[in-house]
Amino acid sequence: MKKNYLVSLIVSLFSGLVFGVGLVLSGMTNPDKVLNFLDVAGHWDPSLLFVLGGAVGVTVLSFRFILRRKAPLLEDHFHLSDAKKIDGRLVAGALVFGLGWGISGYCPGPALTLLANPGWETWIFLPAMLLGLFVHKATSRL
Amino acid sequence: MNGAGLTAALIGGLLIGSAAVLLLLFNGRIAGISTITAKLFFSVAGDRFWRVLFLLGLIGGARIAYLVYGHVPLPRDSFPVWLLAVAGFLVGYGTSLGSGCTSGHGVCGLGRLSLRSLVATCLFLLTGIVTAVLVRHVFGVLS
Numbered sequence: 001m002k003k004n005y006l007v008s009l010i011v012s013l014f015s016g017l018v019f020g021v022g023l024v025l026s027g028m029t030n031p032d033k034v035l036n037f038l039d040v041a042g043h044w045d046p047s048l049l050f051v052l053g054g055a056v057g058v059t060v061l062s063f064r065f066i067l068r069r070k071a072p073l074l075e076d077h078f079h080l081s082d083a084k085k086i087d088g089r090l091v092a093g094a095l096v097f098g099l100g101w102g103i104s105g106y107c108p109g110p111a112l113t114l115l116a117n118p119g120w121e122t123w124i125f126l127p128a129m130l131l132g133l134f135v136h137k138a139t140s141r142l
Numbered sequence: 143m144n145g146a147g148l149t150a151a152l153i154g155g156l157l158i159g160s161a162a163v164l165l166l167l168f169n170g171r172i173a174g175i176s177t178i179t180a181k182l183f184f185s186v187a188g189d190r191f192w193r194v195l196f197l198l199g200l201i202g203g204a205r206i207a208y209l210v211y212g213h214v215p216l217p218r219d220s221f222p223v224w225l226l227a228v229a230g231f232l233v234g235y236g237t238s239l240g241s242g243c244t245s246g247h248g249v250c251g252l253g254r255l256s257l258r259s260l261v262a263t264c265l266f267l268l269t270g271i272v273t274a275v276l277v278r279h280v281f282g283v284l285s
Contacts, residue, residue: 011168012192016199019161019173019245023200024207026154027147030215038274047151052248054155055162059253062163067254072170079170080254081241086261093240094247094262098269100232103225103277107244108237109175111230112197116204119217125230132234133180140239 008074020113026051029113031105031121038102100132162250165196174246175200176237225283240266 027033027047036045071077101107104125106114111129114122162173169192178193185193208214237243240262242251247266251259277283 008169009192009195011164012171013195013199015161015165015169015173016196016201017161017203017206018157018164018199019196020200020203020205021207022154022157022161022203024154024204024211024213025157026151027213028154029204030213031218032215035274035278038270039278040271041275041279047148050148050151051155051158054152055159055249056155056252058156058159059162059249060255062159063166063250063253064255066163066167072166073168075170077170078166080172083241083258086258090240090258090262091265093236093238093242094265095236095269096232097236097240097243098266099273100229100234100236101244101266102270102273104229104233105274106229106233107175108179108233109200109243109245111233112175112179112200113204115201117208117214120219120223121217121221121226124223124226125233128227128230129234132231132236133176133238134183134234135231136235136238137180137184 004074011074019109020116022055023109023113024116026054028107029110029116031110034105034107034110035102038105158245158249159253162245162253166250172246172250174242174250176243177241177246180238222283236266 023029028051033045034048036043037048066072067078097107106125108129111125114126165171165173171192173196175197178196182190182193182197233243240247242259242262244263244266247256247259247262252263
């Protein structure tokens with residue numbers, strides 16, 4: 001096994017770990033808190049603006065320098081989507097996702113962290129989310 | 143909302159952004175949770191293991207944070223089961239159709255200054271806001 005491959009796997013695990021800690025600290029894994037942010041007509045909780053601001057602040061400042069490189073440190077090229085078009089799929093997908101997010105308070109990351117503290121919502125939301133994924137993949141190949 | 147809550151939110155956001163930076167700088171990968179999850183099932187064999195590790199890290203990191211930090215979310219026993227199932231389906235379907243979620247389009251796409259991601263992020267934020275207001279104040283679920 002190549003050394004770079006092994007290190008890249010460790011980076012994947014570590015990156016996921018940092019991401020998971022960040023999600024919990026930020027309050028994103030608490031659906032009530034997320035809904036208190038989205039529900040601008042209730043007791044509005046502005047803290048998720050700080051989450052998004054912090055996260056996007058870091059990526060906006062760093063990505064431009066990282067992407068100036070010819071390649072990442074451990075692989076021979078970046079794996080980036082080259083899609084440019086703002087099409088019906090993008091728009092419809094964002095609308096459908098926003099609907100599910102606004103109902104439940106879960107986007108995919110926080111939904112997966114349900115497995116860190118499983119309860120009844122875990123065994124309803126996650127299978128339903130995977131079903132939605134599979135149904136889309138199955139129908140988009142027709 | 144107090145200062146400590148906002149500080150935790152900011153630190154959490156910085157950690158999420160840093161995780162995305164690590165994954166891009168070292169592995170050249172976008173830390174988009176919905177696509178990483180989707181490609182667990184819909185990608186070639188050699189492209190799967192890092193995704194498994196990332197997601198195990200995500201869940202493990204959350205577990206560690208709950209153990210150390212506390213603030214475990216309370217179960218929402220009055221939330222309708224059918225509605226949660228519908229929401230889960232919509233999140234899975236919509237993020238697959240739109241090729242991304244809060245992390246892929248929101249955190250990483252905006253970081254790349256992608257116009258597609260900016261449009262997607264504005265749309266799912268707006269839809270999320272309208273939906274949450276309607277569900278709570280018009281339909282009276284958990285208001």
